[in-house]
Amino acid sequence: MELIIQNIEKIVSLSEQEKELILSKIEIRKYKAKTVLLNDGEVSKYSYFVNSGILRSFNINDNIAEHVLHFACEGWWIGDMYSLLSQKPGNLFIEVNEEAEVVLLSKENQEELYLRIPKLERFFRILTENSLVAHQERLMDNLSLSAEERFEKFCSKYPTLIQRVPQKQIASYIGVTPEFFSKMKAKMLKK
Amino acid sequence: MELIIQNIEKIVSLSEQEKELILSKIEIRKYKAKTVLLNDGEVSKYSYFVNSGILRSFNINDNIAEHVLHFACEGWWIGDMYSLLSQKPGNLFIEVNEEAEVVLLSKENQEELYLRIPKLERFFRILTENSLVAHQERLMDNLSLSAEERFEKFCSKYPTLIQRVPQKQIASYIGVTPEFFSKMKAKMLKK
DNA sequence: AAGAGCACTTAACCTAGATTAAGAAATTAT
DNA sequence: ATAATTTCTTAATCTAGGTTAAGTGCTCTT
Numbered sequence: 287m288e289l290i291i292q293n294i295e296k297i298v299s300l301s302e303q304e305k306e307l308i309l310s311k312i313e314i315r316k317y318k319a320k321t322v323l324l325n326d327g328e329v330s331k332y333s334y335f336v337n338s339g340i341l342r343s344f345n346i347n348d349n350i351a352e353h354v355l356h357f358a359c360e361g362w363w364i365g366d367m368y369s370l371l372s373q374k375p376g377n378l379f380i381e382v383n384e385e386a387e388v389v390l391l392s393k394e395n396q397e398e399l400y401l402r403i404p405k406l407e408r409f410f411r412i413l414t415e416n417s418l419v420a421h422q423e424r425l426m427d428n429l430s431l432s433a434e435e436r437f438e439k440f441c442s443k444y445p446t447l448i449q450r451v452p453q454k455q456i457a458s459y460i461g462v463t464p465e466f467f468s469k470m471k472a473k474m475l476k477k
Numbered sequence: 478m479e480l481i482i483q484n485i486e487k488i489v490s491l492s493e494q495e496k497e498l499i500l501s502k503i504e505i506r507k508y509k510a511k512t513v514l515l516n517d518g519e520v521s522k523y524s525y526f527v528n529s530g531i532l533r534s535f536n537i538n539d540n541i542a543e544h545v546l547h548f549a550c551e552g553w554w555i556g557d558m559y560s561l562l563s564q565k566p567g568n569l570f571i572e573v574n575e576e577a578e579v580v581l582l583s584k585e586n587q588e589e590l591y592l593r594i595p596k597l598e599r600f601f602r603i604l605t606e607n608s609l610v611a612h613q614e615r616l617m618d619n620l621s622l623s624a625e626e627r628f629e630k631f632c633s634k635y636p637t638l639i640q641r642v643p644q645k646q647i648a649s650y651i652g653v654t655p656e657f658f659s660k661m662k663a664k665m666l667k668k
Numbered sequence: 669a670a671g672a673g674c675a676c677t678t679a680a681c682c683t684a685g686a687t688t689a690a691g692a693a694a695t696t697a698t
Numbered sequence: 699a700t701a702a703t704t705t706c707t708t709a710a711t712c713t714a715g716g717t718t719a720a721g722t723g724c725t726c727t728t
Contacts, residue, residue, distance in 0.1 A: 347621040355617060368610045404595055411602035414609055419559045421612040426546060428619050429652045430538040433685075452705065461620045466685050468707055624715070643675065657715050659677055 290335050290389050293361060297412050298405045307402060311395040317382045324380040330369035332390045336362050339386025340450060343378045344458070354459040357383070357447055363413065383451055428461055433470060436460040481526050481580050484552060488603050489596045498593060502586040508573045515571040521560035523581045527553050530577025531641060534569045535649070545650040548574070548638055554604065574642055619652060624661060627651040 290312065291305050300308070314337070317323070324330055326346060334341060336358045343356045343364055355378065358364035369376025370393055399406050427436055437460050441448055448456070457467035481503065482496050491499070505528070508514070515521055517537060525532060527549045534555055535545045546569065549555035560567025561584055590597050618627055628651050632639055639647070648658035 345617055345621070351621065353617055353620045355613060367606065367613065371606055371610060400599070404598070407595070407598040407602055408591070411598055411605060414602060414605045415558065415562055418605055418609045418612060419562060421609060421616060422546060422558065425612060425616050425619070426536055426544055428616070429544045429649075430536070430542065454705070458620075462684095463686060464706075465687080465708085469709090470685090472707080645675070653714095654716060655676075656678085656717080660679090661715090663677080 289337050289361060293335070294406070294409050298409045300403075304403050308399060311391065311399055313390040314387065315390060316387050317385070319382055319385050321382040322379060323382065323388070324366055324369075324376070324378065326377050326379050327375045328369070329373055329375055330366040330393075332392055333363060333365045333370065333396060334358070334380065335389040335391065336360055336364065337387040337389060339388075340383040340447075341380060341386060341388065342383050342451070342455065343380045345377050346379065352458055353461075354455050357444070357451060357455075357459070359447065359450070383455075433460060433462045433466070434474065437467075437470070437474075480528050480552060484526070485597070485600050489600045491594075495594050499590060502582065502590055504581040504583075505578065506581060507578050508576070510573055510576050512573040513570060514573065514579070515557055515560075515567070515569065517568050517570050518566045519560070520564055520566055521557040522583055524554060524556045524561065524584075524587060525549070525571065526580040526582065527551055527555065528578040528580060530579075531574040531638075532571060532577060532579065533574050533642070533646065534571045536568050537570065543649055544652075545646050548635070548642060548646075548650070550638065550641075574646075624651060624653045624657070625665065628658075628661070628665075 288309060291300065291308065294300060294308070317339075323332075323334065323341065324343075338360055340357060340359045341364050342354055342358070343366065344352050344354045346352050356364055364380065366376040366378040366380065368374075369378070373393075396410075400410075427439060431439070437456075440456065440460055453467060453471075454464035457464045460467075462470070479500060482491065482499065485491060485499070508530075514523075514525065514532070515534075529551055531548060531550045532555050533545055533549070534547045534557065535543050537543050547555055555571065557567040557569040557571065559565075560569070564584075587601075591601075618630060622630070628647075631647065631651055644658060644662075645655040648655045651658075653661070
């Protein structure tokens with residue numbers, strides 16, 4: 287059974303026809319690692335749902351530093367919300383971190399689904415609410431915790447990611463340089 | 478005409494009956510400056526919409542540092558999303574910054590309204606989406622901009638707030654100490 | 669109007685984390 | 699396999715922003 291249907295049914299229940307309608311409105315694609323799904327400066331057309339593998343979203347500051355906004359592995363949604371909603375060029379990249387199977391839901395299809403299956407409004411409202419809560423927490427953590435504490439939180443929240451993504455991307459996610467991260471990790475191991 | 482109805486009608490249109498139903502489900506209260514609407518450790522019952530005045534949400538770290546999550550003035554929503562959604566004790570305070578008239582919408586009434594006026598699902602979905610985009614941008618700004626740049630962005634985004642809230646709260650919002658903020662401001666004025 | 673608290677400033681000193689640079693280890697491509 | 703590229707580590711040095719502390723002005727009280 288499609289993972290995306292299970293994901294939706296965690297929040298709203300669906301009839302067989304509704305499931306089929308949803309499945310008819312999505313595309314499933316496979317990508318190799320390092321494939322770029324969305325470039326900085328492009329207008330985003332899709333929401334992405336990860337069936338397998340890992341994607342990440344990030345921006346690049348002054349052509350120098352990369353800042354990871356989000357990782358998404360199996361069962362997670364990812365996208366450039368700003369660009370998708372405003373239909374203006376965004377400043378996020380979305381890239382395949384690890385060979386992935388991805389469900390693509392276009393903005394038009396998403397809106398058509400809202401009209402034909404109104405309870406999907408509820409599903410995406412709740413999904414967005416949960417994401418907002420997570421972002422608020424991360425924001426407050428960045429204001430009030432040390433790098434070490436942020437890393438510990440990251441580890442307990444995303445234990446599976448630690449082994450699967452390059453350490454410099456974790457450094458970027460928690461907001462430190464790879465060099466400092468390496469030093470910090472060595473220091474933490476001594477304890 | 479009630480500001481909250483105008484606010485909703487910016488996104489979805491309402492019949493007269495729907496407007497009346499909404500108005501029957503809200504409470505309007507006036508508060509003096511420094512009134513605490515929600516305490517750290519409490520379970521949040523309400524979403525708040527500001528008719529006039531200013532509210533702010535913040536947490537307190539180790540009984541020492543206050544970190545401002547959000548300001549809300551006329552026409553803005555504010556709340557402790559985490560606590561409201563999970564119905565668990567939150568870690569935010571919500572306090573009146575400046576004498577305010579506030580619309581209170583209880584969680585139960587909000588859910589009843591979702592059932593009786595399904596397009597409110599759409600309204601709150603879009604409201605939450607916009608809030609998420611703003612939080613993502615602020616998060617990325619905190620990772621990639623200097624304190625000075627964050628302050629400039631704050632000024633251009635919330636020009637009216639600058640005169641109306643204590644400077645130490647702006648310092649907290651952008652993520653620096655009041656002492657550093659003061660020094661930085663003096664330096665910026667020299668230019 | 670006198671005092672008590674806050675909010676702001678200034679300045680000296682301190683530190684978490686950044687930067688630069690160079691080498692070691694691990695991946696990836698050929 | 700070997701070369702090329704990328705990731706990770708270590709270490710020296712630097713800096714944005716924190717801390718502490720003292721002083722100045724507010725704005726509430728009463």
